[in-house]
Amino acid sequence: MPLYAYFNKQFVPMTEARLGVMTHCLHYGTGVFEGIRGNWNSDERQLYIFRLNEHYQRLLNGCRVLNINLSHTIDQLCRITVELIAKCGFEEDIYVRPLAYKSSEALGVRLHNLDDAFMVFAFPWGPYLDTNGVRCIVSSWRRPSETPQAKITGLYVNNALAKTEAIKNNSHEAIMLTASGYVSEGSGENIFLVQNGGLVTPGVDDLMVVGITRDAVMRMAHNELGIETTERHINHSELYTASECFLTGTAANITPVVEIDGHKIGSGEAGEITRKLQKAYSEVIKGQNPRYCEWYTPVYKNGPATK
Numbered sequence: 001m002p003l004y005a006y007f008n009k010q011f012v013p014m015t016e017a018r019l020g021v022m023t024h025c026l027h028y029g030t031g032v033f034e035g036i037r038g039n040w041n042s043d044e045r046q047l048y049i050f051r052l053n054e055h056y057q058r059l060l061n062g063c064r065v066l067n068i069n070l071s072h073t074i075d076q077l078c079r080i081t082v083e084l085i086a087k088c089g090f091e092e093d094i095y096v097r098p099l100a101y102k103s104s105e106a107l108g109v110r111l112h113n114l115d116d117a118f119m120v121f122a123f124p125w126g127p128y129l130d131t132n133g134v135r136c137i138v139s140s141w142r143r144p145s146e147t148p149q150a151k152i153t154g155l156y157v158n159n160a161l162a163k164t165e166a167i168k169n170n171s172h173e174a175i176m177l178t179a180s181g182y183v184s185e186g187s188g189e190n191i192f193l194v195q196n197g198g199l200v201t202p203g204v205d206d207l208m209v210v211g212i213t214r215d216a217v218m219r220m221a222h223n224e225l226g227i228e229t230t231e232r233h234i235n236h237s238e239l240y241t242a243s244e245c246f247l248t249g250t251a252a253n254i255t256p257v258v259e260i261d262g263h264k265i266g267s268g269e270a271g272e273i274t275r276k277l278q279k280a281y282s283e284v285i286k287g288q289n290p291r292y293c294e295w296y297t298p299v300y301k302n303g304p305a306t307k
Helices: 024-028 052-065 074-088 153-168 212-225 272-285 290-295
Strands: 004-007 010-013 031-033 036-041 046-050 094-102 116-124 134-138 173-177 183-186 190-195 198-201 229-231 244-249 253-260 296-298
Touching: 004 074, 010 074, 024 094, 031 052, 031 153, 046 074, 052 074, 052 094, 052 212, 074 094, 074 116, 134 153, 153 173, 183 190, 190 212, 198 212, 212 229, 212 244, 212 253, 212 272, 212 290, 244 272, 253 272, 290 296
Parallel strands: 134 173, 134 253, 198 229
Antiparallel strands: 004 010, 004 116, 031 094, 036 046, 036 094, 046 296, 094 116, 173 183, 190 198, 190 244, 244 253
């Protein structure tokens, strides 16, 4: 299957999308990215992109933080992405990576007097984590105390350190705390606890990125299960006493947590509420629940092109 990228305002083979060694974003983390999922519905032979508009709205918000001026509107970014995916002809679950960045080949710590650019590419990608349950550790690496609500490339260094720390400790994922010791998020996911039949999750004061999947889960918990979500500070010790715990994110979808720092969570398996949310979410992202039709964008008008 040929893969393409939108790069320098044109569609090119992925192998031709290359940056120079002096590109500013490479040296200083001056880029804003998104992660977007496309989910394949084999019965309909359709690929549905999940909450495309919301992802690009967040990307443009991040661009304002980094003084990146894009020539594309949200509608144009959405059309480019759909056209790119259709050109690749995927018939499986995919991951889409847009990136807005400082593209000048110039060194020096600044955001002004630099060129701006946008690229997007997509590739096949199955589950990011084991959907049956993962083991976590509470990382020694903390969330930065200044964390804008944007996916800025340079801010993900601590997340990368935390993830590798988890892997080296025979776990699948890391849970990061704030400088004050409250629960913040995973290395690439938001976190939820189930307590007394309700959901609890950190709020914006806990320095996590307000996830688009997080928002979807909170809405679905209310609409489908009649369960409310409380946003508040979560103490470190609450991780060990929750009846259920799960992670949410574009890559991770809804992933149960069965162990944290060697402490079994609940029964040590995915809990009832987590499983119900997984089932509901799976239906939504594949376009099978009309209640959420505004959340997904179909790629193919008449099915994928015959290979």
